[in-house]
Structure formats: C-alpha cells, structure tokens
Amino acid sequence: MNAENSDLRGKTEVRSEEGAPLTALRAGDPAAFERLVREHAPRMLAVARRYLRREDDAEVAVQDAFVSAHRALPGFQGEAGLGTWLHRITVNAALGLLRRKRRLERETSLEDLLPRFRSDGHREAPGLPWVESRESRLEQEEARRKVREALDQLPEIHRTVLMLRDIDGFDTGETATLLGINDNAVKARLHRARLALRTLLEPHFGGGSDA
Amino acid sequence: MTCKEFIDILDAYLEGGLTPEQRAEISAHLHLCPECVDYIDSYRFTIRAARDCCCGAEDPVPTDVPEELVQAVLAALKQDPDRPS
Numbered sequence: 001m002n003a004e005n006s007d008l009r010g011k012t013e014v015r016s017e018e019g020a021p022l023t024a025l026r027a028g029d030p031a032a033f034e035r036l037v038r039e040h041a042p043r044m045l046a047v048a049r050r051y052l053r054r055e056d057d058a059e060v061a062v063q064d065a066f067v068s069a070h071r072a073l074p075g076f077q078g079e080a081g082l083g084t085w086l087h088r089i090t091v092n093a094a095l096g097l098l099r100r101k102r103r104l105e106r107e108t109s110l111e112d113l114l115p116r117f118r119s120d121g122h123r124e125a126p127g128l129p130w131v132e133s134r135e136s137r138l139e140q141e142e143a144r145r146k147v148r149e150a151l152d153q154l155p156e157i158h159r160t161v162l163m164l165r166d167i168d169g170f171d172t173g174e175t176a177t178l179l180g181i182n183d184n185a186v187k188a189r190l191h192r193a194r195l196a197l198r199t200l201l202e203p204h205f206g207g208g209s210d211a
Numbered sequence: 212m213t214c215k216e217f218i219d220i221l222d223a224y225l226e227g228g229l230t231p232e233q234r235a236e237i238s239a240h241l242h243l244c245p246e247c248v249d250y251i252d253s254y255r256f257t258i259r260a261a262r263d264c265c266c267g268a269e270d271p272v273p274t275d276v277p278e279e280l281v282q283a284v285l286a287a288l289k290q291d292p293d294r295p296s
Contacts, residue, residue: 062284115218147260166262187223194257205253
C-alpha cells in the first residue's frame, strides 16, 4: 500500500452490506473481483471525473484505485459498505494523480474573485438578494450546469478542498489528512473557495438575472 | 463590526465556532446590515448549490464503463507486484 492510501483501513467508517461477495473477494477470487470492477467502476469514474478534468486521467485514477483496493482487501473488515470504501479510495487515487502532476502545488491568486470592500469596510456593489429557480427540471439542470462550470473556474487547490468538504462530505481533519496540510489551511482555503464560487455564481443567481 | 470583518469570519460563524461575544457582535451587525443578511443567504446558497450540482439524481453517472477500462484494471491487477497472494 502506498503512502497516499496508507490511511484507508483506519479511516473508513462502516456498515456491513456485502457478506458473501466479500468472502470471495478476500479469498482472492478473480471472478468476484471482476464483478466488483464492473459494478463499481461507473460510480468511481464519475467521482474521479470531478477531481480530474481529463477523461484519461480519470480512468488512470480508477485503475489506481482498484489496484489499491485489491491490495487492501485482505484487511478490509466490511465495517463500511464496499461502495463507501471504494469511494474514499477513488478520491485518494485522484488526489494522488493531482499530486503527481503537481497540480495541487500551483497557488493561483483568487483575489479577483473575493469580495471587494470600501475603505469604511462596507462591500462594494453589494447587489440584490439571490433568486433560486425552483421551477422546471430543465431550469434546475441548467442551474446545476452553471454551478459545475463555475466550480471548474476555481484554481485546483481551492476547487479540490471545496469538493472534499462540500461535495464528498469529508470533515476538516479528514480533508487535511487527504491533502497533507493542516486544519487551518483547509479552513482558510475552503472559505476563500466558497467566497470565490459565490462571486462566480452571482451573475447567474443574483437578483435580476435570468437564471 | 464592519461588513469586511463579518465576511472574514463568516465560515466560522456558520459552523458555530466563535465566542459568545463574537456571535453577539455579529448579531448586532446583521440587525443593522441587510446587505450582510443577503450575503449570508447567498453564501449558504453557494454551498448548497455546489453540493447539489454533483450529487443529484441527474448526476452524470455512466451506466456503463468502457470495456477497455475494465480490461486495463484486470491487467494492472495481474501485473501488480504487491498484490496479495
């Protein structure tokens, strides 16, 4: 097990769902593992795509994730559902790939996307209250597309912290461990990422927009 | 408290991580500043929108996976020097 995945066993919170398949998997049954790959690869690919913008990178991450899972299976006690366990392994694999490509090291400035203030501490151009479309499914899907596009505009490190915390539901400590940074750095980056995302969404959801 | 000071600690406020004195100061600010009340709403909206844009029922999860990927995974497992025996 490599360093990136060294915490896979200890950090998994769990419920047992898959009794019999697990026995076969732990026994090293190749057919059982192939079934596991076919069943879980689609969801794992979707998770990897969120972190890695290129399809070929996402596929490499899924492949890495299955190799890590295969190595760790003998120690997997089934306390967590396999899906939950594989989800975490996939996130780890995606982060490992981002690290290998040094994409998490590039600190791009977010200053242009942070709120601006006048000298008296009031916000410049505060805008109108936001309007959330609750109408047709198509409009909701359009809104979701705009949010995904805005997320893609965030610098990699901020986007990654936001996905770990707000989308994948890891807590501050888990996120810090996954990224190899301290809790305060996670909190600071998350706050700036949310502020920046809010700025990017304002043209679409701020009062008076047509979103 | 100014709007800037409030927004600087907004995350900590939403997560309940401030002292009672700081929270009282924020409450007093929000009472006088409708723009910051709107800002909190839009900030919460942003967090919710990020979560919902990737986790909804319409999430673009493929129903199928490329056969090449399945075969690549199975080949990688066979070649893995650290595979369990």
